[in-house]
Amino acid sequence: MIEVDGVTKAYGSGKTRFLALDNVTVTIRKNEFFTLLGPSGCGKTTLLRVIAGFVDPTSGTVTMDGADLLKLPPYARPVNTVFQSYALFPHLTVRQNIAFGLEMLGKPRAEITQTVDEMMALVQMTKMADRQTGQISGGQQQRVALARALAPKPKVLLLDEPLSALDFKLRKDMQIELKRLQTETGITFIFVTHDQEEALTMSDRIAVMSAGAIRQIGSPRDIYDHPAERFVADFIGDTNFLPAEILSEADGVVQVRLGSGAEIAARPVEGAGRGAVTLAVRPEHATLGPEAGALLPGTLRNIVYFGTDTHYHVALDGGDSFVVRAQNQPDRASAVAEGDRVGITFPPGVGQVLRD
Amino acid sequence: MASSSGFDVRRQFGFTTIALACFVMLYLPVVLLVVYSFNAGTSVAIWEGFSLRWYRSAWENVQVQEATVRSLVLAFWASLISTSVAVMAALATTRTRPFKGYSAIFAMINQPLMVPEIVTAVALLIVFAAVKVWTGYTGLGYLVLAHSAFCIPFAYLPIRARLQGMDLSLEQAASDLYARPWQVFRRITLPQLWPGILAGAMLAFVISLDDVVITEFVKSAGQDTLPTYMLGQLRRVVTPEVNAISTVLLAISVTMVIAFFFVSRMRK
Ligand SMILES: Nc1ncnc2c1ncn2[C@@H]1O[C@H](COP(=O)(O)OP(=O)(O)OP(=O)(O)O)[C@@H](O)[C@H]1O
Ligand SMILES: [Mg+2]
Secondary structure (H helix, E strand, O other), X not given: OEEEEEEEEEEOOHHHOEEEEEEEEEEEOOOOEEEEEOOOOOOHHHHHHHHHXXXXXXXEEEEEOOEEOOOOOHHHOOEEEEEOOEXXXXXXXXXXXXHHHHHHOOOOHHHHHHHHHHHHHHOOOHHHOOOEHHHOOHHHHHHHHHHHHHOOOOOEEEEEOOOOOOOHHHHHHHHHHHHHHHHHHOOEXXXXXXXXXXXXXXXXXXXXXXXOEEEEEEXXXXXXXXXXXXXXXXXXXXXXXXEEEEEEXXXXXXXXXXXXXXXXEEEOOOOOOOOEEEEEEOHHHOEEEOOOOOOEEEEEEEEEEOOOEEEEEEEEOOOOEEEEEEEOOOOOOOOOOOOOEEEEEOOOOOOEEOOO | OOOOOOOOHHHOOOHHHHHHHHHHXXXXXXXXXXHHOOEOOOOOOOOOOEOOHHHHHHHHOHHXXXXXXXXXXXXXXXXXXXXXXXXXXXXXXXXXXXXXXXXXXXXXXXXXHHOOHHHHHHHHHHHHHHHHHHHOOOOOHHHHHHHHXXXXXXXXXXHHHHHHHXXXXXXXXXXXXXXXXXXXXHHHHHHHHHHHHHHHXXXXXXXXXXXXXXXXXXOOOOOOOHHHHHHHHHOOOOOHHHHHHHHHHHHHHHHHHHHHHHHHOOOO
């Protein structure tokens, strides 16, 4: 539905030239909950602003249903934005803020009133309808910004960290509410966050960004289980990185040799080099056991109890370290102690070869 | 901070004396002027008791009446025109992409602040003289035009400051919500800009009310404003009537400037 093709945005020139977006290509599908995830300053907001029309890309194209979006001024794009800074109109009340888009579209009075009432109920702001926006809290402002952008029922809603100012409970509620809204209205959501958990729980697909470029696009499960690069594996969840050597590749499976000399099947990735590579293994995908017969022998350094699970920090014999995460059972203390010799095992196909 | 490093300009030798001298130089003449406007005698130097006779005399003086009305009409039109132009100029210099020649345009808008007033006055005199011969028109229009022109930077600066202080994302949010540029201006920019506009207009009003040099050069016969009337009077006999008029002008200016400060500090 929205096709971003080769979009680059450069700020400054000469020595201070800086790429806020670096050749970004991504297709966002209709009715999709699409998330841009990445650390602060990686260009998430810039990409949203290109789509909304506030930033002209240095090069590249953006089309919606085949039509060139870049030719249209912001007011002609069927896209609404929930701004990171809310950008509520300070001289208008909550109700007037939410009604603004509908008024600009020239909707009849009765329809405006009805839609605005629905929106205020949706974000639980009905009681504060006639307050000035300076007289409500940050979280309430965020909800008004959301209602204001939703009210004109755009084809695409751009949300720039819309939940970041909410407390934990309201945030969870709004996450569910947003997801429900998106499925019910069929509006395509492009959602920006730097909270990986929020991205994993809400999205249909996630694009992980870093330094102005998209590193990987995929479903939450794809991204989590099969990160393609060290950056993605590191940014989302905890990961162990192991040096490995590719021995052979066939039918989408590679055989690798680990530092300990053990050999195991792993997932390959497009574009990985031959020979020495890095293998990513999630802590909860590995198990701790006796040294004998394990893939990776080592010494147990630390046991950290987390309530739901326990983390075992192991110093591998090769010098690397490895964390194993095990689900806790009631009233069963762990059978190992710090300083014990232990072995780490994980099933074939669990390790993911990384690109870098 | 200055004081924590042991340096405080207020404790430097002679600071207080210099400061006091400056204040005395600035305000003593004004205070004397105001005091002698209430003098009962005809001297501007010898106090002969309190009286409002010079205020009454000024009030009843037909020439003063005419000059006052002319000054106010002139200041009204000059501030209206210069403020309208200043709003457009401020929008053009803050709400457009950076363009080539931006600094040049900025300097040109503020030109009246930098070019010696007497030069502008002479230039206007020459041009208007030619236009007068050509059209035969001798009305107040020349003064209105001249005042509007030199008031523009005074109206422009507070308006521009206000525009620069405004959150650009509000206007973006409005256009994101389908508002056309004109609607964005009407519904979002203008409601937040009006304290700046008011401040600019008041400043322009005071500046116009106050002007001598350009007015003196541009005015036709019988087009005295209050300041040029006073200047003319000073060449003859000086009576406290001039003090009385000055005091009233001073009162108007001070009121406007105080109002200007309040308005320009107003929040959304
Ligand atoms: N107008 C500008 N001029 C120069 N650099 C800019 C401009 N706008 C953004 N940048 C830079 O572009 C980069 C990307 O900014 P952007 O706002 O897209 O980050 P972000 O991913 O949204 O970060 P955050 O999570 O902190 O909101 C940043 O390094 C920022 O400093
Ligand atoms: Mg951002």
